[in-house]
Amino acid sequence: MNLAIYLCLGCMLACGIFAATSRKLIISAVALAVVSAALGVLMYVLGAHSAAIFEVSVCSGLVTVIFISAVSLSNGDRQIEAQDTAEPRRKKRFLPAILIGAGALVMIAAGFSGFSLGAPVAAASGASFQEVFWETSQADIFGQMVALIAGASAIVVFFKEGEDK
Amino acid sequence: MNVTTVMLVCGLILILTGCVELIRTRHMLKIIIGLELAIKAISMFLTLGGWLNGNMALAQAFIVTVIVLEVVVATVLSGIAISIYHKHGNMDIRNLRNLKG
Numbered sequence: 364m365n366l367a368i369y370l371c372l373g374c375m376l377a378c379g380i381f382a383a384t385s386r387k388l389i390i391s392a393v394a395l396a397v398v399s400a401a402l403g404v405l406m407y408v409l410g411a412h413s414a415a416i417f418e419v420s421v422c423s424g425l426v427t428v429i430f431i432s433a434v435s436l437s438n439g440d441r442q443i444e445a446q447d448t449a450e451p452r453r454k455k456r457f458l459p460a461i462l463i464g465a466g467a468l469v470m471i472a473a474g475f476s477g478f479s480l481g482a483p484v485a486a487a488s489g490a491s492f493q494e495v496f497w498e499t500s501q502a503d504i505f506g507q508m509v510a511l512i513a514g515a516s517a518i519v520v521f522f523k524e525g526e527d528k
Numbered sequence: 529m530n531v532t533t534v535m536l537v538c539g540l541i542l543i544l545t546g547c548v549e550l551i552r553t554r555h556m557l558k559i560i561i562g563l564e565l566a567i568k569a570i571s572m573f574l575t576l577g578g579w580l581n582g583n584m585a586l587a588q589a590f591i592v593t594v595i596v597l598e599v600v601v602a603t604v605l606s607g608i609a610i611s612i613y614h615k616h617g618n619m620d621i622r623n624l625r626n627l628k629g
Contacts, residue, residue, distance in 0.1 A: 365531050368531050368535070369531070369534070372534065372535060372538045375538065375542065375572075376538055376542065379542050379545050379568070380545055382561055382565065383545050383548065383549040383561070383562060383565065388557055388558070391561050392561070395561055395564055395565070398568055399568065402568055402571060405572065405575065406571075406575050409575055409576075409579045409584075410578075410579065411575050411578065411579075411584055411587060411588050411591060414587075414588040414595075417591070417595050418595060421595055421596075421599055422564075422568075422595060422599070425599060426564065426599060426602050429602055429603055429606050430557065430560070430561075430602075430606070432606075433606040433609060433610055434557065436613070437609075437610060437619060458548065458552075462541055462544060462545055462548070463541075465541065465544060466537055466538070466540070466541040469540060470529065470534075470537050473529060473533055473537065474529050478533065480530070480532035480533055480536060480576075480580060483579050483580050483581075484580070484581065484582045490585050491585060492584075492585045494585070495585040495586050495589050496589045499586070499589070500590075503589065503590075506593070507593060507596045507597070510596060510600045511596065511600060513600070513604075514599075514600035514604050517603075517607060518603060518604070518607045521608065521610065521611045
C-alpha cells in the first residue's frame with residue numbers, strides 16, 4: 364500500500380511541476396489530467412472510492428476537455444511563446460529545482476524536528492458516503508446546485524455577448 | 529518519517545507550485561492550471577484528513593463539493609478567457625482592467 368501511495372505522490376509532483384513549467388498549453392492540460400488520475404488512484408487506495416470516481420471522471424476528463432477546447436478556440440500556445448519571447452525566461456529554468464529544493468528542505472526540517480502526523484485510526488463511524496452526502500450535507504448540495512447554475516448562466520452570457528458582436 | 533508526513537509535504541509543494549504559477553504568468557489558461565494544481569492539493573489534504581481520522585464518508589462529501597466547485601471555476605474562467613481573446617486577441621490577465629460596468 365505504501366508503495367502505491369509513494370508512486371502516486373511522485374507522479375503527482377512530477378506531472379504537476381511539468382504542467383506548471385511547460386510552454387505548451389496542450390501538454391500542460393494533459394499533465395494536469397495525469398495529476399488528477401494519480402490523485403484518483405491515491406483516493407482509491409486510501410479508501411475514498413466514490414470521490415476517486417468523481418476525480419477521475421470529472422477532473423481528469425471534463426476539465427481536460429474544457430482546457431483543450433479553450434486552447435482550440437484560441438491560439439493559446441502562440442501567445443505563450445510570444446510572452447516567453449518578450450520576457451526573460453531565466454526564472455523558469457530554475458523553478459523545478461527551487462520547488463524540489465523547498466520540498467527537500469521541509470522534509471529535512473520535519474525529520475530533524477521529529478514532526479509526524481501519526482498513523483491513521485480505524486473507521487470511527489459506520490455511516491456510508493451516501494448517508495452522509497444526502498442526509499448530513501444537504502447545505503453543500505444546495506450550494507453545489509447554485510454554483511452549477513451560476514456557472515452555466517455565466518457561460519451562456521459569455522457566448523451570447525460574443526454572438527452579438 | 530511516515531507516509532502521512534510525506535503526503536503533507538507533497539501537498540505543500542503542489543500548493544507552492546500552483547501559487548508560483550499564479551504569480552509568474554499572465555496568461556489566463558496558465559493561471560487556471562496553477563489554480564487547479566493548488567485545488568488538487570486541497571483534495572489530497574481532505575483525503576488525508578479523512579484517512580487519518582477514520583471518517584472517510586464525511587471527507588468524501590467535502591471532496592465531491594470541492595470537485596464540483598473546481599469544475600465550475602475552471603469553466604467560468606475558461607469562458608472569461610475566451611471572451612477576452614475574442615475582444616483583445618490575446619489572453620493576458622491585464623486586459624481585465626479594461627472592463628467596464
